[in-house]
Amino acid sequence: MTGPFCADCGTEAQSVLGMDAGLRDPSHSFAQVWSCGVCQDAWCLADPDTGAPIGTPAGPETRNARELLQERRLDPIIRQAGNGAGAQKLAASRLVGFLADKLELPREAAEIACLDLEQCRAAWKALSGVDYDQVAKWARTERKRPAKPKPLPAPTMQERATAAEAARALRAALAEPAEWGEPGTMHADLARPRRGMWFTTWSKLPGLLRENDRYSHECLPGWTYSRDELAAEMIPDLEALAERGVRPTQATTPATTGAAA
Known part of the structure; x- marks a missing residue:
């Protein structure tokens, strides 16, 4: 684990x-x-x-901040929902969602036991003057919103190590064509010829995939890059993931056609 x-x-x-x-x-x-x-x-x-x-x-300072936040901010709001166990459980769940929205955090990261010290301070301010009626109104409105994509979990140390090796290998391949290795290509016929897709992988660059003229990497799910963006964006994104555990948040530039390896 x-x-x-x-x-x-x-x-x-x-x-x-x-x-x-x-x-x-x-x-x-x-x-x-x-x-x-x-x-x-x-x-x-x-x-x-x-x-x-x-x-x-x-540590002690953060744990104390969590306890104070729970005691002085969350518990009074939860009690306003009524004395029944079901009502308080619903109120607590709604309050976590409300807090996640205000702090711009994934829901699971907004649990009080997960907050760091700065997040505790931000949560204290976000809940200042808030009552349960406001939380319940937010919950009713939230149900009507389109579902948000589920955020990816924090990268594991193994994923970060894989990203570091991928960045190194890709940088070497861009400097020396022989470092790409043997290509493997597959064509997918999607019934309509204009919608056919060409997929290419390389033996020395595991995880890298080209779909027609766009590139992606298994370490960076959901992101695609043009040929020119491999050095300008994909490698920095891989290095940021490896060094700081940070996934890309800015979309890459519009697709441009570049020479294939």
Whole structure:
């Protein structure tokens, strides 16, 4: 199982016993936790049944900010929904969605146990003066909106390593044609000749695909590039993914026809 990333420094956490992570609460001594190896006293509990992290590891300052946010901002709004367990559960779910919208985060990243310190501060401001009627109104409006594409999960360390190797190999191939390797080409007949597609891959560039005159890479799902954009955009996108875990957010320029390798 891939570990969660520390909310304070971004390091991938490791699964250890509470006593090994320095937890002072005796009830957590033999519990499984996810602990950051860089930040002192940065941890989160693991689900006792699955071992999955409950939130993201964080140090005392961030954990305190999360607790204060829950106590002073979320809980009062949730109580306004009524005393029934069902009503409060619905209110809590709506509130997470409301907060995700205000902070521009994926819903799963807007859970209080996942927020970093700056996000806690932003959430505090976003919920200032908000009551449950506003949250319920937002939820009713949100149901009428077209569904948003599900965001991709954070890249794993293996994906980042693969992206680093892909960037290196592509840079070498653009400098030396022999580094592309042997091409493999397939034609897909889509019943109408003008809609036929040519697919090309190269033996020394795993993950790279050309569809007609557009290029894509398995490390960058959803993005396509022209021939001229391989050096200008694809390689920087791969390097950003490898070095900082950042996926591209800006669309590439309109398609242009370039010479094929």
